Amino acid sequence: MRLSLLVLSSLLVGTALAGEPYPADLLTVGPLRFSRIQFPMPYGGSRTACGDVAVFTTAINPPNTTLATFVFAEYDANGVEVLPLRPVDEGYPDSYERTCVCADGFRWFVWTDDFGSVIRARVFAPGGQPMGPSFVVKDETDGLGDTFSVSTGNGRVIIAFDRTSSLPIAPPTDVVMRVFTSSGELLSSLLPIASWQSPQWHELGEARVQPDGSVLHLYTRNPGSHPSVSSTSMDFSQFSEWPLGSPGLYASRFLSSPTVGVRVLLQDPEVDDYFLLPVDASGQPSGSLQPFPYAVNSIAEQANGAFIVTHRNFNHPIASWFDSTGQLLAANVPYTRPEALPRRVGTRLTVSENGVVWAGWTDTSAIGEPGQRYMTILRPIVPGDMTGDGRLDNFDIDPFVLALVDRDAYAALYPQFAGIIDALGDMDGDGVLTNFDIDPFVDALVNGP
Numbered sequence: 001m002r003l004s005l006l007v008l009s010s011l012l013v014g015t016a017l018a019g020e021p022y023p024a025d026l027l028t029v030g031p032l033r034f035s036r037i038q039f040p041m042p043y044g045g046s047r048t049a050c051g052d053v054a055v056f057t058t059a060i061n062p063p064n065t066t067l068a069t070f071v072f073a074e075y076d077a078n079g080v081e082v083l084p085l086r087p088v089d090e091g092y093p094d095s096y097e098r099t100c101v102c103a104d105g106f107r108w109f110v111w112t113d114d115f116g117s118v119i120r121a122r123v124f125a126p127g128g129q130p131m132g133p134s135f136v137v138k139d140e141t142d143g144l145g146d147t148f149s150v151s152t153g154n155g156r157v158i159i160a161f162d163r164t165s166s167l168p169i170a171p172p173t174d175v176v177m178r179v180f181t182s183s184g185e186l187l188s189s190l191l192p193i194a195s196w197q198s199p200q201w202h203e204l205g206e207a208r209v210q211p212d213g214s215v216l217h218l219y220t221r222n223p224g225s226h227p228s229v230s231s232t233s234m235d236f237s238q239f240s241e242w243p244l245g246s247p248g249l250y251a252s253r254f255l256s257s258p259t260v261g262v263r264v265l266l267q268d269p270e271v272d273d274y275f276l277l278p279v280d281a282s283g284q285p286s287g288s289l290q291p292f293p294y295a296v297n298s299i300a301e302q303a304n305g306a307f308i309v310t311h312r313n314f315n316h317p318i319a320s321w322f323d324s325t326g327q328l329l330a331a332n333v334p335y336t337r338p339e340a341l342p343r344r345v346g347t348r349l350t351v352s353e354n355g356v357v358w359a360g361w362t363d364t365s366a367i368g369e370p371g372q373r374y375m376t377i378l379r380p381i382v383p384g385d386m387t388g389d390g391r392l393d394n395f396d397i398d399p400f401v402l403a404l405v406d407r408d409a410y411a412a413l414y415p416q417f418a419g420i421i422d423a424l425g426d427m428d429g430d431g432v433l434t435n436f437d438i439d440p441f442v443d444a445l446v447n448g449p
Contacts, residue, residue, distance in 0.1 A: 022079050024388075025337070026420045027378060029321050030330035034357070034378035035388070035420060037079045038337055041373040047358040049300075049350040050074075050102035051126065053082060054358035056375075057100045057109070067094040070111050074128065077356045077379050077390060089122050089134045096146060103152040103182035110137065110159060112146040119148055119161060123184040131184055137161070142176070142190065153209035155182050160193055160204050160217065175202045175219055179236070188236050193217045194228065195241065206253040208262065210234075216283040218244075218251035218264065227251035227266055229283040245277055245289055252296075257305025259324045265292065265299070276326070294320055294331075298348035300357070308351055310359075317346025317361050336361055336376055345371075354390070355380045381420075383427050384441050386410075388417060392444055400425060400441060403433060 024035040045058030054075050059068035070093070074083035087093055088109045095111040102108070107124040122134040138148075143163025151158040160177040171192040179188040194202045205218030213234040221228050227249045230241035244251060249266040255276070256262050266275045266289070274296055278287035294309050301307040305324030310317065317336055321329040335357070336344055349359035357378040362371040384392040386399035403410035403425050411418035425433030427440035 023416050023418070024379075024420055026381075026423045027333075027335065029333050029378075032321065032329065032355075033381045033423060035381050035417075035423075036335070036337075037377040037379070037416075038374060039079055041360065041375050043085075044347070044362060044373045045360065046100070046348060047075075047350045047360060047375075048100045048102055048107075049352040049356070049358065050107055051105055052076060052352065052356075054350060054352075054356075055100050055102065055107055057088075057098065059095065059098060067114055068096070068098075069093045070095040070098050070109065072100065072107075072109065075358065075375070075377075077352075077377060078388065079375070079377050083128045086128075089120070092120055092134055097148065099148075099150055101150045101152050101157070103157050104155060106131070106182050106184070108150065108152075108157055110148065110150050112148070115146070117142075117144045117146055117163075119146070119159070121159065121184075135184075137178060138163070143174075147204065149204045149206065151207035151209070152182070153207075154211055154213060156180065156187065156209045156213065156215075157182060158207040158209065158215060158217070160207060162202070162204060172196060173202075174200075175204055177207070177215070177217065179215065191232060191236055192239055193230050194219050194221065199223070203250070205251040208254045208256065210281060216254070218253065220250045224248075225250060225269075227264075229264070229279070231283050242284065244279070244285060245275065249275065253299065255299070255301060255305075255307065255326075257324045257326070259305055260326060261286075263326075265296070267296070297346075300349050300351040302351055302355065303353055306355075308349065308357065310346060310349055316344050317359070319349065319359075335359055335378060336374070356390075381423055384425065384444055386414070386417075386424055388414070388424075394445070397445070404435070404438070 022037050022039040024037050027034045027036040043058040045056055047054040047056050057072045061068050070088040071085050073085040076082050094114040096115050098111040100109050105126045110121045112119050117140050119138040120134045121137050123131040137159050138161050145163040148161040157180045158177050162175050173192040173194055173196040175193040176190050180186055201222050203220040207217045215232040217230050219228055224247050226247050227244040229244055232239055245266045249268055252265040252267050263276045263278050274292040276290045276292050280286040295311050297310040297312050299307055299309050307322050308319050310319045316334050318332045318334050320331045343365045344361050345364050346361040349357055351357050359376045362373050364371045382392055386396045403421050422433045427437040
């Protein structure tokens with residue numbers, strides 16, 4: 001071990017100071033360990049994972065008006081605001097329905113004009129620079145209606161919307177979509193999602209872009225709640241559709257896994273039950289309907305097929321983690337700190353490709369008060385990452401040695417990690433940072449984890 005420490009010291013390249021402003025604690029989720037950061041937020045809103053950051057979106061209401069300005073900011077995995085709050089579009093500041101998605105690093109903001117039928121979008125590059133002015137996705141000539149959904153995949157962005165009109169419209173359906181490249185180029189004309197004839201109507205679900213560029217889209221046909229899927233060929237010249245599951249269910253979203261393939265999440269709204277149905281590449285059912293015994297508030301999915309489900313729970317937000325096969329890793333995990341705030345309401349969370357989770361929630365302990373809003377960030381712990389930048393490299397050598405020989409000095413330099421020193425420095429799996437961690441630290445540094 002003494003030789004290993006000498007080798008370690010010979011590799012010293014200087015200490016990288018951490019920029020994390022809030023203290024972290026340790027959250028263990030099944031086989032996973034997270035550095036948990038929690039801090040207050042000035043506004044309530046939603047988060048969208050985009051690369052190494054989360055895009056935070058919200059609406060600000062000017063005094064004495066019902067109009068809402070669509071704004072956004074960006075936060076990194078340390079909770080640092082890397083892009084301050086700013087309007088999505090100064091020219092069209094008033095919005096009603098709003099959403100944000102990430103497509104190949106591009107930030108897509110989609111919204112409707114103040115309770116109107118016009119849907120607009122604006123695309124931003126990484127770093128917050130707009131790719132151009134906002135543009136109209138739908139106007140009154142496409143029919144009335146302000147409900148829409150946005151899906152991404154394989155370099156494409158699908159914006160679907162509903163419409164009603166007393167005039168003849170083409171294509172003759174009440175749910176349609178337009179397809180764009182991730183950078184904002186229009187790829188298609190107005191495309192049908194579902195065939196229609198009175199008195200039918202449809203409710204939008206999620207789209208999935210296949211590897212060849214063809215599009216599958218979920219929807220629910222009413223009356224009777226018939227879950228269905230439609231398929232558009234890669235050049236959009238062909239359109240077909242068929243039912244899924246049983247009447248009385250709603251088509252919610254796709255779950256995609258390289259391990260088990262594509263599944264559709266279906267919901268029975270009468271009793272709040274959920275089911276998973278395997279489908280093939282064309283969207284046709286390829287297996288039997290399987291119960292999914294978890295109440296779903298939202299799902300955050302990674303590209304490898306692993307996913308997190310948040311549950312409806314008023315007093316403390318909870319979530320369950322699943323691997324890429326759908327196997328439960330940990331159930332009903334409270335991802336906030338409950339000891340000081342007994343009543344909490346959670347919102348949807350988002351997860352990045354490397355497993356960083358951003359979640360928003362509100363303290364509702366004061367009855368009748370709007371409540372303090374918070375953000376919780378769960379960052380996967382990389383053993384040996386003593387600077388907290390999410391990776392093990394030469395910049396971790398100095399702080400590793402410092403934590404090993406003088407914990408108080410390390411805690412003074414990295415106060416945000418004072419409570420999780422053992423979790424960060426433990427390399428041999430015994431849960432404690434000791435001299436026995438030196439050899440595996442050097443090995444991981446030289447040969448990779």
